[in-house]
Amino acid sequence: MAQRKGCLIGCAVALVLGVGLLVAVVFGMGKVLDMADKTLVDPAVYEAVKTGDAESEVRGKLPSGDSFVKGALKEGGPAEPEGSTCSWYVSTGAPENGEETVLRFCFKDGKLAEKAKYPMK
Template sequence: MAQRKGCLIGCGVALVLGVGLLVAVVFGMGKVLDMADKTLVDPTVYASVQTGDAESEVRSRLPSGESFVKGALKEGGPAEPEGSTCSWYLSSGDTKNGKETVLRFCFKDGRLAEKTEYPMG
């Protein structure tokens, strides 16, 4: 009887750990998909906008950019133009030299003041 009780406890613990692992995997996949939805920009969108374009027009073509990876995207890039507000995204195109490409859009006075691409640091 004691042996059966021990087996039941062990199976219960394994079941709880398995369910916990499954929840963690689903949560992690959700975060990755959320990040992709909010930070990936097609290189054709980057190429199609020009400095001087209206900020509202450019932003309408971009995802929100609000993601947990935003801080990492800022690292290693050139200095932001003074008085501008910038948004950072990942290029959905191919990597260059094994590194993801960061696309930065900076706005000032309602216009696209600068667009920059650089390898993720």
């Protein structure tokens, strides 16, 4: 009887750990999909917008950009134009030299002040 109880306890522990692992995997996949939905931009959009375009028009073509990877995307890029507000995205294009490309859009006074493209660090 003692062996049977030990086996049941072991099975219960394994079940709880398995369910916990499944929840962690689902949560992680949700975060990855959330990041992709908010930070990926087609290179055609980058090429289509021009400096001086209205901020509302440009932002209408972009996802929100609010993601937990925002800090990592800022690293390694050129200095931000003074007085501007910037948004960072990952290009959906093919990696260049094995590195993903960051697309940065900076706005000032209601217009696109600068756009920059650089490899992710």
